[in-house]
Amino acid sequence: MALSHAAKTWWWLVHKDLLRELRAPRAWPAMLILSLALAMVISVQIDSPSDQHLELAGGMFWLAAFFAGTVALDRSFSGEHEQACWQGLLLYPVGPGTLFLAKLAANFLAFCALDVVLVPAFTLLSGVSLFAQPGPFLATALVANLGFSAVGTLVSALTSGLSQRHGLLVLLLFPLVLPVVLGAVQATRAMLVGDFSSWWRWIQLLSCFAAVFVALGTLIFDYLVED
Amino acid sequence: MKRRLSISTISILAASFGVSALLAACGWMIFLFAPREITMGDVQRIVYLHVAVAWCGLAGCVAMGLTAAAYLARRNSVWDHWSQAAGELGWLCATLTLATGSLWAHEAWNTWWTWEPRLTASLVLWTVFAGYFLVRASIEDAQRRARLSAVLAILALADVPLVIMATRWFRGIHPVTPEMDPRMRIVLLISIVSFSALFILLAILRKEQLELAARVLSRERQTGVVN
Numbered sequence: 001m002a003l004s005h006a007a008k009t010w011w012w013l014v015h016k017d018l019l020r021e022l023r024a025p026r027a028w029p030a031m032l033i034l035s036l037a038l039a040m041v042i043s044v045q046i047d048s049p050s051d052q053h054l055e056l057a058g059g060m061f062w063l064a065a066f067f068a069g070t071v072a073l074d075r076s077f078s079g080e081h082e083q084a085c086w087q088g089l090l091l092y093p094v095g096p097g098t099l100f101l102a103k104l105a106a107n108f109l110a111f112c113a114l115d116v117v118l119v120p121a122f123t124l125l126s127g128v129s130l131f132a133q134p135g136p137f138l139a140t141a142l143v144a145n146l147g148f149s150a151v152g153t154l155v156s157a158l159t160s161g162l163s164q165r166h167g168l169l170v171l172l173l174f175p176l177v178l179p180v181v182l183g184a185v186q187a188t189r190a191m192l193v194g195d196f197s198s199w200w201r202w203i204q205l206l207s208c209f210a211a212v213f214v215a216l217g218t219l220i221f222d223y224l225v226e227d
Numbered sequence: 228m229k230r231r232l233s234i235s236t237i238s239i240l241a242a243s244f245g246v247s248a249l250l251a252a253c254g255w256m257i258f259l260f261a262p263r264e265i266t267m268g269d270v271q272r273i274v275y276l277h278v279a280v281a282w283c284g285l286a287g288c289v290a291m292g293l294t295a296a297a298y299l300a301r302r303n304s305v306w307d308h309w310s311q312a313a314g315e316l317g318w319l320c321a322t323l324t325l326a327t328g329s330l331w332a333h334e335a336w337n338t339w340w341t342w343e344p345r346l347t348a349s350l351v352l353w354t355v356f357a358g359y360f361l362v363r364a365s366i367e368d369a370q371r372r373a374r375l376s377a378v379l380a381i382l383a384l385a386d387v388p389l390v391i392m393a394t395r396w397f398r399g400i401h402p403v404t405p406e407m408d409p410r411m412r413i414v415l416l417i418s419i420v421s422f423s424a425l426f427i428l429l430a431i432l433r434k435e436q437l438e439l440a441a442r443v444l445s446r447e448r449q450t451g452v453v454n
Contacts, residue, residue, distance in 0.1 A: 151382075154378075154382065155382075158362070158375055158378060158379060159362075162362070162365050162366065163365055164361075164365050168358070168361060168362065168365065171354070171357075171358050171361065172355075172358040172362070172379065175351045175352075175354040175355045175358065175386070176355065176382055176383075176385070176386070178347075178348075178351050178389075179385075179389055209385075212385065213385070216381070216382070216385075220299070220378055220381060223299050223374055223377070223378050224375070224378055226374065
């Protein structure tokens with residue numbers, strides 16, 4: 001019964017975030033346009049696909065995705081602080097763990113939307129087809145996005161009320177999320193060059209990292225939302 | 228009160244003499260007892276300092292995270308002072324690790340810096356420490372500062388396995404357990420013990436200093452000297 005209530009609340013919170021973005025788009029357009037601009041700048045470095053470019057394409061794609069993703073993370077909590085929405089949200093009978101999982105899901109969906117736009121754009125501009133192996137790429141994108149949104153949601157919540165939040169978000173996020181960046185880049189590289197045993201090892205590392213941070217976030221989110 | 232203070236002062240003085248004697252013995256062993264390494268010559272002796280401060284940096288990060296968890300559980304500011312003291316000394320040791328490692332790398336690899344996995348992970352640890360202090364510096368309210376920095380310190384713990392396992396996971400060139408003369412192993416062990424003792428002593432002194440500063444501030448607020 002309690003689980004069903006938590007699941008329902010979780011869904012309504014995710015729904016609220018998506019609906020707010022649909023009615024008054026703020027984070028997603030900026031994030032998507034920034035990702036396209038980054039893909040364009042990066043693709044200038046790749047003239048024609050070669051073995052060397054296959055090695056580099058994963059790194060370039062994920063750097064563009066993660067940098068653009070910080071826009072959605074930045075808006076994730078700062079939007080709530082405007083007009084005291086956050087205080088209103090905390091007054092509802094919602095567990096902090098549920099709140100964290102809802103914010104995480106909203107960020108995760110934002111990153112998935114980002115990938116949907118960025119993958120064809122990157123393929124078109126760079127000539128490296130990331131979606132040539134759809135299954136492995138989808139698995140990589142799912143676990144990488146989950147890990148990135150788990151750490152990102154926590155760091156975004158931590159910095160949301162601070163005076164220098166924009167700088168601190170990026171400064172704290174990238175060192176903490178480096179295993180995800182490394183894992184996603186290496187898994188994509190292994191997938192593109194056809195080394196699937198290596199790809200599987202990186203997917204395992206990414207999954208472990210995501211699981212640890214989702215569990216840690218659910219446990220410690222309470223301490224971030226006290227005030 | 229007077230008696231307790233004098234006993235505390237005597238204990239700290241005795242500990243300081245003990246640690247100084249240990250460090251002097253360690254210095255003697257590094258330069259006079261340990262044999263000269265055949266390939267690198269005297270430059271190799273920097274390893275005794277490098278490994279010791281690297282160990283203290285990681286221990287500082289673990290201590291910072293564990294005492295931060297204790298603060299969140301107990302809400303006693305003493306644990307926050309312990310966490311800050313461990314973090315400051317950990318950051319200092321991480322800085323020394325990077326500096327001594329860079330000096331060693333210049334002789335061993337003919338470069339001051341390379342994006343080797345363990346070096347990268349150590350730099351990430353340094354950045355996480357720096358982020359921890361930036362978060363602390365950006366929050367005025369002592370309780371909020373302690374709470375948010377405690378959450379960040381717990382997240383920083385995730386970087387410790389990355390630093391330790393970096394060379395194994397990512398096949399780096401950083402030595403893991405090199406072959407050593409037994410006398411070199413003894414000196415390395417003594418060096419780690421000496422620097423750990425110094426780390427503990429400095430952590431105690433810094434924690435005492437932070438407590439004193441908090442008491443002075445509290446007294447000033449009571450008397451209306453500051454707001």
